Amino acid sequence: MEKVLEVKHLKKYFPVKGLFFTKGWVKAVDDISFEIYKGETFGLVGESGCGKTTTGRTILRLIEPTAGEILFEGKNVMELKGDELKWFRRKAQIMFQDPYSSLNPRQTVFEIIMEPVRFHGIEVDDPEEFVVNLLKSVGLNEMHLYRYPHEFSGGQRQRIALARIMALKPEFIVLDEPTSALDVSVQANILNTLKDLQEKHGFTYLFISHDLGVVKYMSHRMGVMYLGKLVEVGPADKIFENPLHPYTQMLLSAIPVPDPEMAKELKAKRKIVRGEPPSPINPPAGCRFHPRCPFAKDVCRKEEPPMVEVEKDHHVACWLYAKS
């Protein structure tokens, strides 16, 4: 399959500034590598503060990475300039978590959607008709054309944001927790819209979320992040069926189960998540998960585990599966 995006050894450290000099570095993203194939949804999950969002933004070059390579359709994103950068900006887009601040309150829906179109010089016969068609494809209508964002609900705004993205006909979209600010019924609505659009236009998604249920529903493949590192990468159904990394196992057992009978059964097997993630300023040596891991061995405290392929396409970074 064709690779749309390839991330190699991506690092992003944020300086912690003292009075006169830098006191330390927050290792938000620390040496992660993965690839995303055409037409698939790659889910990225992890606890708050593990670096999911930073990864998404760095890929789109909204934040400059500290080190590493990002290849978009074979081109190094960090070296793009001029027309090529403009091409990249058109092909790769982002949808944000907070629908309340992702639209300019001073622009009408028409202006919001037409601005990128005009900037990228996309030829449109009748701008009004073009925007109305876009609005219809995301479940809004022509009544909304000349309204301001404050006249809409959160779900509707997220749809406007989606219409703005679609106006550019991108190939790759970073979905940065697009539904976490919305209630459940609206969430389902938006997720289905996203899925439909993917089928219709062949979009490739990077789906960032902390909601495992949503990721299971959306993703073809997924990656689990912990404290700036990818700990497990593989097909979503395989990870949910057979989680390999102890952290993934903990995460999955933390999903609430709606059936009380089943919940009782599961409770016996449940692996409780102990403690909290340590500070990314001074992450633990060796495997970053070892202070919370029930299976921690000596080697875990000393050496970082390598990424190994346990079954087909299913990779994990854990000493339980690797040979030291």
Next chain:
Amino acid sequence: MQEEYKKSILDKLADKIVYGLGSFISLFKKGWKEKNKSKMEEWRLMLYALNRSPPALIGLFLVILFILVGIFGPRLAHWRYNFFPMLYTKSYDKIILAPPGSKFVLDYYNNTVITFPLGSDHYGRDLLSLILSGARTSFVISIIVISLGVPLGILLGLIAGYYGGKVDELIMRITDMFLAFPALILAIALSAVLPERIQNFISTHEAVQKFVLWLFALDVREAGNLGRLLAVILAMIIVWWPAYARITRGSTLTEKEKLYIEAARAIGLPARTIMFKHILPNIIGPILVYITLDFGGVILMEAGLSFLGLGATPPIADWGRIVYDGAQYFPKAWWLVFYPGLVVMLVALGWNLLGDGLRDILDPKTRRSIEFKVKKSKKEGEANA
């Protein structure tokens, strides 16, 4: 309850203004009215909010009056500022510092009778005419200072706030240097140093000289005094921008963190577009309030500088200068200090009241409550009908 929110005459006037404006723009841009319903509704509610704030209305009235007098004052004045009645009368010793209401016959001027409704100054000129002509001086100075100083400050503030880092440091340290001096002292120093150079420039460029004379409605005879007048303006522009650079930078810093700016960057829009089309319209509200308040400030400072003997020199009519000259004859000729002082106060008060009112109207939190009341009364009215 219901009576309170009934549409007043002012509200109906507001409706007419907004719809009239909408139709007017539609003449040039087809379909503008239909496309901008939300915008027009917003304007209408802003005017409704204004109508519900008596101080703001008083301020607006004073400001409009000032602007009208500023434009037409020199024509309204019965006597030109450089007409000296004492040259045309036998009782020239009495015409100087004549009290309000006194009358004189100008023997050598076709026996015309001159009345002084507000008294006369130490040259025997009519104080009312001087105040009317002086309005132009204050008006033009405040417009020039605000329209040059404020955009400069906003531009630098936007650049500093948006780019951050070293650019920010550089611009803000320069701003700090200007802010470190007390504004008035800096303005005094500058208006003492600058006049000669400006005068040289003016006297070699005739077109500029003509334009400035026309702006201030002055005679060619005053060309030699323009340097001093312009020096004060330049000095005030120099002390005026740093405050705006500061405010704009602060607002820009908060605004640029919002997601729609990041979305604009993801689209690939250049920094220029993001700054002027996305950030500026969203931070202009508080700046607009500041500008309104500062119109009063500029007029006060200009009067203050004139009072210190800088800027306009007689016979140019200038409110601060009249007070400065009249102070020597106080309290005997109290009108020389009282009336120009009163006018300065009223104008500054007008701008301040308007600014305070605008702050309430532009602040979404206070405006929404007014909008809610208006909408409620509308619904009740429909239910009753």
